[in-house]
Amino acid sequence: xxxxTQPISMDSYEGQEVxxxxxxxxxxxxxxxxxxxxxxxxxxxxxxxxxxxxxxxxVASLFIPADRKSSTLSLPRVSLSDTAVYYCPxxxxxxxxxxxxxxxxxxxxxx
Amino acid sequence: EPEVTQTPSHxxxxxxxxxxxxxxxxxxxxxxxxxxxxxxxxxxxxxxFYNNEISEKSEIFDDQFSVERPDGSNFTLKIRSTKxxxxxxxxxxxxxxTYEQYFGPGTRLTVT
Numbered sequence: 001x002x003x004x005t006q007p008i009s010m011d012s013y014e015g016q017e018v019x020x021x022x023x024x025x026x027x028x029x030x031x032x033x034x035x036x037x038x039x040x041x042x043x044x045x046x047x048x049x050x051x052x053x054x055x056x057x058x059v060a061s062l063f064i065p066a067d068r069k070s071s072t073l074s075l076p077r078v079s080l081s082d083t084a085v086y087y088c089p090x091x092x093x094x095x096x097x098x099x100x101x102x103x104x105x106x107x108x109x110x111x
Numbered sequence: 112e113p114e115v116t117q118t119p120s121h122x123x124x125x126x127x128x129x130x131x132x133x134x135x136x137x138x139x140x141x142x143x144x145x146x147x148x149x150x151x152x153x154x155x156x157x158x159x160f161y162n163n164e165i166s167e168k169s170e171i172f173d174d175q176f177s178v179e180r181p182d183g184s185n186f187t188l189k190i191r192s193t194k195x196x197x198x199x200x201x202x203x204x205x206x207x208x209t210y211e212q213y214f215g216p217g218t219r220l221t222v223t
Contacts, residue, residue, distance in 0.1 A: 034211060043115075043202045043214030044154060087154075096142045096206055098167060101154040 004088050009106040018075045020105050022088030025069050033064055033071045036087045038104070044087065048073070075107075083109045113137045115215035117203050123221045124193055132188045132218045134203030140213070142206035143186045145178065147171070147199040148217075154202065160186065193222045 006022040024033065032051050036044040048055060050062045050071070061074040075082055085104040091097055116135045124130050136143050145157040159166040160178055177189045186205075190197055198221050204212040 032210060038154075041200070041217070041219070043204070043217050044212075046207075046211040046213065049209065049211055091210070096159070096161070096166070096210065098144065098156040098159055098169075099146075099154075099204075099212055100156065101146075103153055 003100070004090050004102060006086075006088055006102065006105045008103065009108070011108045011110055012078055013110050014079055015077050018078050018082075018107060020073045020075075020086055020088075020107070021070055022073070023070045024088070024090065027068050031091065033062065033068070033088065034091060034099075035060070035062065035071075035073045036089065036099075036101075038085045038087065044099075044101070047086075078107075078109045080109050080111060083107060115203055115205055115213050117201075117215035117218050119218060120216065121219045121221070123223065126195060126222055127192050130190050130193055130220065132190075132201050132203075132220070134186045134188070134215055135184050136186055136203065136205035137207070137213055138184070140205035140207065142166070143180070144204040144206075144212065145188045146202045146204065146214075148202065149199045157188070157201075190220075193220075195222050198222045 004022050004024045012018045034049040035047045037047050038044045048060050048062045052064050055062045063072040085106050087101050087104040090100045118133045143160045146154050148154045156169050158168040158172045175191045179187050200217040202217045203215045
């Protein structure tokens with residue numbers, strides 16, 4: 001059963017760069033790698049998606065090595081408002097498949 | 112920026128009652144989903160919907176659940192006879208052009 005693995009929790013001080021790594025050993029050739037963010041009592045929010053190498057948007061960067069068996073979400077200069085749970089869920093091939101969420105990484109930003 | 116909306120934000124119902132949770136997906140999206148999240152637990156997939164029929168459903172989505180797209184904008188989840196264990200946040204999502212899912216703010220269902 002394909003799944004992803006990521007740390008359960010991380011702490012960081014405000015202003016620091018945070019890197020959260022996810023392993024997805026069984027990723028299929030057609031699968032994209034997608035990260036979501038969830039604040040308490042809110043729905044997950046799409047952050048970034050990539051297939052290989054590096055992708056950057058206004059929120060984060062995503063680094064994907066050549067073998068695609070892992071990915072690293074990088075949040076530059078985090079603030080208290082970045083405290084949330086971050087997921088690298090398994091989506092399955094086809095793009096329209098269900099998203100299978102794990103427990104995610106709970107990031108706590110400390111003042 | 113277009114967004115998925117859900118109503119109501121909070122629904123309290125008694126065990127055995129029927130509830131309908133409503134969602135308005137982003138207008139040009141074609142795939143729709145319902146998920147739920149019991150307090151303190153993972154977000155769990157319930158059902159996906161495309162072209163007016165269910166594409167996939169989970170074990171949670173038993174005969175007590177149904178989905179419908181009654182018109183061109185709404186997407187509903189009905190629970191026929193609610194149980195205490197149905198208490199959860201229910202999230203609707205729709206699929207964007209590059210296969211990212213856009214989630215609504217959720218409906219908190221409390222079954223007493």
